[in-house]
Amino acid sequence: TGGATTTSTAKNIQSRNWYLHDTQWVKFNDDEIVSLKSSSNKQQD
């Protein structure tokens, strides 16, 4: 179920990153981004 949208998950303190340089961004692949949940967490089936 919709774990992706829970409001009560732990608040982890972190900071934003600098943006990638253009030469890195053009080669970047979003599949390298990690999240706690996989992108398959569609809220319902």
Place this chain on the structure above:
Amino acid sequence: MSILPGLTELTPELYLDVNKTHQLTLKESTEWKIDIPTSSKLTIKIRSGIAEIFGTELANDIEYVFTNWKISLLAVEDVILEWKCPDISGNKALIIQQNTTSKFVYNLHFALDKLRTASFNGPRIMIVGDTNSGKTALCRTLCSYAIKNMPYQPLFINLNPNEGIFTPPGCLSATPISDLLEVQAQTWGQSMTSGATVLHNKQPIVKNFGLEEVTKNKPLYLNCIDQLAKDVNERLQNDVIVQRSGCIINTPPLSQFYDNATNQYDSYDGLLKIIQCLNIGIVVILTNDTDEEQEKEKINKLFDKLKSIIDQNSIIRFPKLSGRFQDADDTYKRSLQRAAIREYFYGTPRTVLSPYAAGADFDEIVIWKSMELNVNMQQDMINPFQLESVPIEANVLQHALVAITYADRKASSEEVSKAPILGFGLITEVNEKRRKIWVLLPVPGRVPNKAIILTSYRYLE
């Protein structure tokens, strides 16, 4: 407005209980238009049925919190929900209406999906229209739908500097949509952070325009788009998923393509240039039928212009979205801009970010500014891309949002204007006596030894 189920069972509220939870039933394909009062908070929990906000579905039995926002919640099927907001008095005050445009949005989405299946080179679609016609809402919905059932990653391109989408305001950006959009976020979601988050972060590329109105320096605006397009085209060549998924492009209101000098639309030359450099194949014009001659003529002229460079069948007239708020004014838009700046530095309640205050001496800092053109300038005498040097003074810099470039602090104006953007800073204090400046940075460390560009955007903490 029709009488709705759920309303009848309410008794008059004698006591205003701020924590009162209301139950509401929405019939399929109606929408609830919600204008959340400033500094108020609305909580929604869907009990049954499918409800969407800007194309993103709300999960059942999860509490969603919305602040300072004008949204329409669409019941895709019959919905029962609970809501709570101390500043909305009861179900009687709610605006609930039939949604008249979602079927067209679905059709458009399915047409795009077909094109994605048919070619390695996905559709590139641009949405244009007057202010508050629903351009941004349509883009957001199309992005959401594109990733809903298929592993697509459409590239969302924001060409409206007045909106901060994944970024602070003032910039033009492109962001692959590779995961759900954050339904509670006016900025659609977060850009990259140092840790893992609940929804994965998006990775935008950013060009700094820095001014508020496109008309303040249109050559510079188009130059930013030209630079953005080069990177976008290269990314698409390297990234088969994004290429197949195509691009969804948001634009500023059509009035921004108005030429103040001649008091005429600039024949939409700006738009044509954008279409060419981003290789756009489909244009959607959000426009309602009107009897007003001037309006008709404007749209017809746009249509003719577009026809000169793209296939007539790829120019789509589309009604203004039914859930839109026509009264979203400048004050409201500024509040969204401030929210986008706040979010860049401080994150959201779910992902709290800690920015860093860094101090620097005046002589360790170089600040530039984009040129604002005016009618009295001799257009052929000036270089619109030339950056002007900014004196380090409190009255100019206090509370300003600045773009930090990848160019070295001592780089020339020309190098700085071509440099990629590292990120943004917020000038919190300029102490002229001690010749010291304080900058809020998103990333720990010293103020980068880089050239900085002042934007027109301010944020008071």
